[in-house]
Amino acid sequence: MKSFRFDIPRFPEEVEELRLEVRAFLARERAADRFIPHRSSWSSFDPDFSRRAAEAGYVGMTLPKVYGGRERSSLERFVVTEEMLAAGAPCGAHWIADRQSGPQILRHGTEEAKALVIPRICAGTCYFGIGMSEPDSGSDLAAVRTKAVRAEGGWVLNGQKIWTTNAHRVHYLLALVRTGDRGVDRHGGLTQFLIDLAAPGIEVRPILDIAGHHEFNEVFFTEHFVPDRFVVGEVGNGWDMVTQELAFERSGPDRFMSDYRLLAALVDRVGIDPGPREAVETGRLVAHMAALMAMSGSVAGLLGAGEIPNVEAALVKDVGTAFERDIPEVARRLVPVEASLDTTDDPYGESLADVILRAPSFTLRGGTREILRSMIARGLGLR
Known part of the structure; x- marks a missing residue:
């Protein structure tokens, strides 16, 4: 049986110095x-x-x-990510491009694609969405039905993607599309494309979540033309490509720090002299976060070494998002407050209400728990 690779990361002095530098930057932003x-x-x-x-x-x-x-290390990027999330900084515009789309295009994109988008990603002016999920397929990426047919100088796409975060705001998608026969294991005949959302043949429709926020979208492709320079990787090798990309998506601190601000508020509300129940519950949450930080940092080190730790990333995502869903439940039990988005005199109650509404999506986005545990079992040789 195989085992997980979770070496406790050791942060060099320059990495911790960077952490203080980022905190100072965020403090200046807040002060202004x-x-x-x-x-x-x-x-x-x-x-x-x-x-x-x-x-x-x-x-x-x-x-x-x-x-x-x-050209800094993955561990340096990791501490920047931690600090941005802990501060509640508004990172959503550049997040996906910086986390996964840029590295994916760097590894597998054409020179034209690299020259077009990577400098703008680094400048914080080019934003990406994820074109994986489709209607009626859940987390089963092998069920992709959006199809691309060969044409002169490129490909013509028809189909639909769903749950595409910020598709109404971003410039590009990295989309997984069917270009050939799926084969026995259904993983064949898939290709990744760089999709310019400003090009003809694309319609974006909003999906409002339970809190009334517009982050998700449906994206429809109708005779949309993608030039050959926007093919990412080898045609037909999309399954391997997308599993590599998901290692970046599933392993970062964003998979267990979505409601960090609520956790911090809970610790403040319990105070420096908590009762036995409060001490146990909040202590457990803080201990779990510390373990997740170490696991995520370890995966960052593996990614920086050029490895593709799919199994470890899946475990971080599974355990991390379960932890995220636990925080509002503990917060609700420990503090007798009315959770309401209309609260004006109690930020804790408003924060709790918002997280409760978001929490059901935590264990769905980026892969459901069932899919992740299947991947983990296969990776460990258990099935």
């Missing part, structure tokens, strides 16, 4: 009233903040200098 800390930091869309963060050197950190990146 440039952002208000938000509970869901990595989905808060603020292009101006993304541009300023890029100017400070905190976007495109691991990408090559020739494309405008900083």
